[in-house]
Amino acid sequence: xxxxxxxxxxxxxxxxxxxxxxxxxxxxxxxxxxxxxxxxxxxxxxxxxxxxxxxxxxxxxxxxxxxxxxxxxxxxxxxxxxxxxxxxxxxxxxxxxxxxxxxxxxxxxxxxxxxxxxxxx
Amino acid sequence: xxxxxxxxxxxxxxxxxxxxxxxxxxxxxxxxxxxxxxxxxxxxxxxxxxxxxxxxxxxxxxxxxxxxxxxxxxxxxxxxxxxxxxxxxxxxxxxxxxxxxxxxxxxxxxxxxxxxxxxxxxxxxxxxxxxxxxxxxxxxxxxxxxxxxxxxxxxxxxxxxxxxxxxxxxxxxxxxxxxxxxxxxxxxxxxxxxxxxxxxxxxxxxxxxxxxxxxxxxxxxxxxxxxxxxxxxxxxxxxxxxxxxxxxxxxxxxxxxxxxxxxxxxxxxxxxxxxxxxxxxxxxxxxxxxxxxxxxxxxxxxxxxxxxxxxxxxxxxxxxxxxxxxxxxxxxxxxxxxxxxxxxxxxxxxxxxxxxxxxxxxxxxxxxxxxxxxxxxxxxxxxxxxxxxxxxxxxxxxxxxxxxxxxxxxxxxxxxxxxxxxxxxxxxxxxxxxxxxxxxxxxxxxxxxxxxxxxxxxxxxxxxxxxxxxxxxxxxxxxxxxxxxxxxxxxxxxxxxxxxxxxxxxxxxxxxxxxxxxxxxxxxxxxxx
Numbered sequence: 001x002x003x004x005x006x007x008x009x010x011x012x013x014x015x016x017x018x019x020x021x022x023x024x025x026x027x028x029x030x031x032x033x034x035x036x037x038x039x040x041x042x043x044x045x046x047x048x049x050x051x052x053x054x055x056x057x058x059x060x061x062x063x064x065x066x067x068x069x070x071x072x073x074x075x076x077x078x079x080x081x082x083x084x085x086x087x088x089x090x091x092x093x094x095x096x097x098x099x100x101x102x103x104x105x106x107x108x109x110x111x112x113x114x115x116x117x118x119x120x121x
Numbered sequence: 122x123x124x125x126x127x128x129x130x131x132x133x134x135x136x137x138x139x140x141x142x143x144x145x146x147x148x149x150x151x152x153x154x155x156x157x158x159x160x161x162x163x164x165x166x167x168x169x170x171x172x173x174x175x176x177x178x179x180x181x182x183x184x185x186x187x188x189x190x191x192x193x194x195x196x197x198x199x200x201x202x203x204x205x206x207x208x209x210x211x212x213x214x215x216x217x218x219x220x221x222x223x224x225x226x227x228x229x230x231x232x233x234x235x236x237x238x239x240x241x242x243x244x245x246x247x248x249x250x251x252x253x254x255x256x257x258x259x260x261x262x263x264x265x266x267x268x269x270x271x272x273x274x275x276x277x278x279x280x281x282x283x284x285x286x287x288x289x290x291x292x293x294x295x296x297x298x299x300x301x302x303x304x305x306x307x308x309x310x311x312x313x314x315x316x317x318x319x320x321x322x323x324x325x326x327x328x329x330x331x332x333x334x335x336x337x338x339x340x341x342x343x344x345x346x347x348x349x350x351x352x353x354x355x356x357x358x359x360x361x362x363x364x365x366x367x368x369x370x371x372x373x374x375x376x377x378x379x380x381x382x383x384x385x386x387x388x389x390x391x392x393x394x395x396x397x398x399x400x401x402x403x404x405x406x407x408x409x410x411x412x413x414x415x416x417x418x419x420x421x422x423x424x425x426x427x428x429x430x431x432x433x434x435x436x437x438x439x440x441x442x443x444x445x446x447x448x449x450x451x452x453x454x455x456x457x458x459x460x461x462x463x464x465x466x467x468x469x470x471x472x473x474x475x476x477x478x479x480x481x482x483x484x485x486x487x488x489x490x491x492x493x494x495x496x497x498x499x500x501x502x503x504x505x506x507x508x509x510x511x512x513x514x515x516x517x518x519x520x521x522x523x524x525x526x527x528x529x530x531x532x533x534x535x536x537x538x539x540x541x542x543x544x545x546x547x548x549x550x551x552x553x554x555x556x557x558x559x560x561x562x563x564x565x566x567x568x569x570x571x572x573x574x575x576x577x578x579x580x581x582x583x584x585x586x587x588x589x590x591x592x593x594x595x596x597x598x599x600x601x602x603x604x605x606x607x608x609x610x611x612x613x614x615x616x617x618x619x620x621x622x623x624x625x626x627x628x629x630x631x632x633x634x635x636x637x638x639x640x641x642x643x644x645x646x647x648x649x650x
Contacts, residue, residue: 010443010611012476013443013446016473017450020450020453020454020457083438083439083440083442083443084439085442086434086435086438103442104443105442105447105448105449106446106450107449108450108453108457
């Protein structure tokens, strides 16, 4: 069973993502800010991380950078899922080193497809 | 020829004759020289006795000989005394043929039967030269006068014209000969000038007035034209130092004065023009500066609008996407659970959709409220309201918004009723209280207190939340503004502006105190009596 870590500060959004992926047979773990997410990622070593960008304490970009800087977490596939959908946001996401940059609102299909793709990598 | 025999024997006579410093010569009636003295011999360059017996014409230049002979014969017939220098320019010839001017006086006497003529002869070369020089100097002086650029007038003691030079003739338009002897002041000065000019003349004459060397007055020429003359006066004195008249040189400064006047006028005009130009330039500069500042204002307004627009787009993009995402995800979950026949999960997701839609509605309401406010469409309807009932209703509205273990602490007000607009007041307080809840952590209570101050009611909403950073405080009432520490918390950045507008509509005032990490208190002061 593949372990997926979801990092999202909006609890309602976090719940629906969790339910969706749970329904498709993934082992879901959650955190509500970048700092907690980073700690959990290091101890859990998930197969995939799905993260928001704008969050308290530590934002998604800082967390990604910290993960990539640590050999144990550097290769974990990483998907951004965010409401920051303006052109400059998407461009920033594209060069951030994340494997996918998905914007809200998202369809379950697009999320699941991205998850499957990056897990194969 | 007559021979002089015995005359020379007398020694006194000899001395007188031979040592005279004038040439003396005796001739007979036929013109033969009888006797010459030493002076005459030296004068004509002959040895003693050499001239005796020669015709007197040997001493006359050849060209004048015939004339002299005729003159001599006429004289012999009717001799008379003739004094020296009586209007005759005579020329004599020396032995060497050179000539020189002489003055001659003649006398005659009879000696026996013989008529003798005695001539006394003076060499007048020096006098002639002197006369010539005087004449030349006079002519030179006249030339000076005539070519002088100024008019020269000489007046005698009585003020009568003694001299007028060529330039003077030109200026007066009259010949000198018609002017000589006329009274200068009567003839050539306009009446109005006479008294002053005469006074100057008299003071010059009286020795005290030597300081009025320069004087300017009008004269009238023969055509009746007035001319302004600038005179330089000098008193003429006789050998005893008594004033005999004046000499004045005058320059016609009529045109110069006119030119000066014109120059002065044009200078003044120029100065006026320059001043006018300067003030025009100043005016224009001010206009320019004004329009520039208007332009700058318009530009900054434009820029502000542009910034506002980009802030709105950014806010709308983010704030709408979250609830929309929730709606879509919940709907998809409903499909999934439906397919899996997990009907127990449906209600939960329907509730999520409703909540997200409420959230969207709130955002829309914020926009609409602001739009309405800005269009002036909100009416204020102030009525007396019972405070306890109002607070109960408010509490009911707030309850669903509270976080875990969080309470809204309400006062039991001392005031019973207040006069205000219920709708606006409720909106103000719900907005402030929901902000306090939003920016506070779980378990931290929010307090509403109400106080009366001089007929005004003060509502205070206090929290122990994240507070407002010092640098962001001044922007709290700007549209779409979010404090640096609130970026991750949902919000449109419109709530406080709407509150402020509502407060203004009620004639009140909003203020706040806050410390980052400690909490904020918002004060609304309303006139409610």
